[in-house]
Amino acid sequence: MTSYSGYSKPSYGAGGGDEGNGFYGGSQTGSQGQGGQKGFTDESLRPVTIKQLLDLEEAYPGAEFLIDGHPITQVTVVGQVRAVTPQQTNITYRLDDGTGTIDVKKWVDTDRPEEAEPKYALDQYVRVWGRLKSFNNKRHIGAHFIRGVDNFNEVNYHQMEATYVHLYFTKGPIGGAGGAANGNYNTDGNAGAGDSMFVDQYGGGAKSEETAKLGSCSPGARKMYQFLSNTSSSNEGVHLNLLTSGTGLSTRDILGAADELLAQGLVYTTVDDETWAILDY
Incomplete structure (x- = not known):
């Protein structure tokens, strides 16, 4: 950064x-x-x-x-x-x-x-x-x-x-x-x-904006976001393989959830297109 x-x-x-x-x-x-x-x-x-x-x-x-x-x-x-x-x-x-x-x-x-x-x-x-x-x-x-x-x-x-x-x-x-x-x-x-x-x-207000955006996402997207919040400890983020094993969601579900979170500006891709990190507010 x-x-x-x-x-x-x-x-x-x-x-x-x-x-x-x-x-x-x-x-x-x-x-x-x-x-x-x-x-x-x-x-x-x-x-x-x-x-x-x-x-x-x-x-x-x-x-x-x-x-x-x-x-x-x-x-x-x-x-x-x-x-x-x-x-x-x-x-x-x-x-x-x-x-x-x-x-x-x-x-x-x-x-x-x-x-x-x-x-x-x-x-x-x-x-x-x-x-x-x-x-x-x-x-x-x-x-x-x-x-x-x-x-x-x-x-x-x-x-x-x-x-x-x-x-x-x-x-x-x-x-x-x-x-x-x-x-x-x-x-x-x-x-x-x-x-x-x-x-x-x-x-003021930034955290409530994040909550509002997350509230409009699907349960799978919220589950992925929660896992990222609890797991990611560096800017390199979490890879697709760890997300599927950690959340129990399928690869297809994770990719769909990632698209939702990206569109809301809640996560971003890091070292490749299958690794994501939380965008901190």
């Missing part, structure tokens, strides 16, 4: 995918596959606008991407689908958030043929978690996870959150002396309820 200033929060989806197959294990290269290894603890998630991704500069080809002087590993954006291009190995969505447009590539798992069909229609709003990539001087996002936006408040919230974080880095924390922030900011990027970051910043 990358740390910035007095505010601390675990990254959402601190595992995820690389450009080749959608997932990676252990330590990995930086944001766009440049030289130099980044460990798991260097992972962070930052809410951004598309313009921020298009305007940032690389110190040299292959250097890590920086926004406001801080490296970015994973990013989250919210935008409207303007074009959909299905291909054999991936589905490319052209995303527009009002500040710019960028391609988002979601790699298809060959073991899950249903993933080859586009899930999101033109003009639909979606939230994307992923990594900024650069190929032939053109940037795109390699998506780990995409979900539809059901409440338009999330669109407005994301723009506010991206602005807040930018000001945090450039002006310092609220009530601080100003200047670039050092030390601990991470956000879960899950704006579905529209208040997670600001509630935590100003106090």
Whole structure:
């Protein structure tokens, strides 16, 4: 986890995918596959606008991407689908958030043929978690996870959150002396309820939000969440095999439960797509 200033929060989806197959294990290269290894603890998630991704500069080809002087590993954006291009190995969505447009590539798992069909229609709003990539001087996002936006408040919230974080880095924390922030900011990027970051910043409500989200999940998802809460003691999380043996749920049930918890922003994938950890509130 990358740390910035007095505010601390675990990254959402601190595992995820690389450009080749959608997932990676252990330590990995930086944001766009440049030289130099980044460990798991260097992972962070930052809410951004598309313009921020298009305007940032690389110190040299292959250097890590920086926004406001801080490296970015994973990013989250919210935008409207303007074009959909299905291909054999991936589905490319052209995303527009009002500040710019960028391609988002979601790699298809060959073991899950249903993933080859586009899930999101033109003009639909979606939230994307992923990594900024650069190929032939053109940037795109390699998506780990995409979900539809059901409440338009999330669109407005994301723009506010991206602005807040930018000001945090450039002006310092609220009530601080100003200047670039050092030390601990991470956000879960899950704006579905529209208040997670600001509630935590100003106090109260975060635990009740977690409880409300869990209450809308199936019994299997709640059982998986409870097992993770009682078992996971590190950022590496708990693997599918241990979950099936520990909960008595089938592999299919665990995968379904994981999808529910991911959609609610309650867990994230870690070293691979079959290992999950709790997103602490």
